Amino acid sequence: MRNEFLTVYWKEMIKFFRFKSLLITSLLQPALWMGFFGIAMSSNFDRLSAMYSISPGMEQIGYLTFMGAGVIAMTALFTSLYGGMSLIFDKNFGLMKEMIVSPMPRSHIIIGLGLSGLTKGFIQSMIIMVFGVFMGVEFFSALDPFGIIISILGILVFVGTFSSGFVFLSAGIALRLETHEGMQAIMTLLSMPLFFVSNALYPVDAFPAALKALSIVNPLTYLINGIRCFAIGPDFYALGKHYAYTAEVISISYTALLIFAVIAFAFAMNSIRNVKIN
Secondary structure, three states: OOOOHHHHHHHHHHHHHHOHHHHHHHHHHHHHHHHHHHHHHHHHHHHHHOOOOOOOOOOEOOHHHHHHHHHHHHHHHHHHHOOOHHHHHHHHOOHHHHHHHOOOOHHHHHHHHHHHHHHHHHHHHHHHHHHHHHHOOOOOOOOOHHHHHHHHHHHHHHHHHHHHHHHHHHHHHHOOOOOHHHHHHHHHHHHHHHHHOOOOOOOOOOOOHHHHHHHHOOHHHHHHHHHHHHHOOOEEEEOOEEEEOOHHHHHHHHHHHHHHHHHHHHHHHHHHHOOOOO
16 A cells, blocks of 8 residues: 655654744644633623523533634644645755655645644644643533543544645645745735634624625634534533534534535645646
8 A cells, every 4th residue: 555645744743843933833822812812801701791691501601611612723723724834845945846756646745744734733732622721711521531532532523624624725825836925925814814704702693794604604613613512512602692513513514624625635636736846
């Protein structure tokens, strides 16, 4: 069995762990979001939430817990969006040319890159979940140890599919560009709208119609649905809104992420088949 994609995978993972500043920064950013924005805003939002009446027996979760799921998704988004950046350097320093002319199928370059993005997403999500619990985020509060394991696996399935899709998208864009400055500009342009036009920090119900439509086609929205269902529970109140994640909602959310990942993979494959190496 040909497994040249493992070479690309290990190259990316070695780079991820060797460049400590990149690893630390990718973990420090979500910590700052929870430590400053989350804690600072939770007292205000929790006071407002107390003004809403909820059904008897229902749970009203705090804002820090609500946004904790969004922070996990934010980390997966930012890390995977920049996952294709290494291809720019591979092109500029001649490594891409060596890979293209080798017997390795071009698809293995994309698959190896995608697997590295999936693994990075797993590692960072686990660290952020542990960090969040120490900060007071109430994940898995009503679950026994077996239920916690199942919920963590569910979160990782969602994060892995989402991260792979955005690494594929990032790779496809990188293969069509010549400079990392251009790549940086595009990734910055994409990251903020994707994050804020989602349900990461607040419910989308009050969005204007145009933004609400964008949130529906935003893959980040569906990732957060999955994380909240597994980490908080399928039925709860937050910010005065009732969240009910039925099996149908979660199935639709995961299907949307899977479709996005397949489309992004097709885009990356088209890019690598037509890549121009000087």
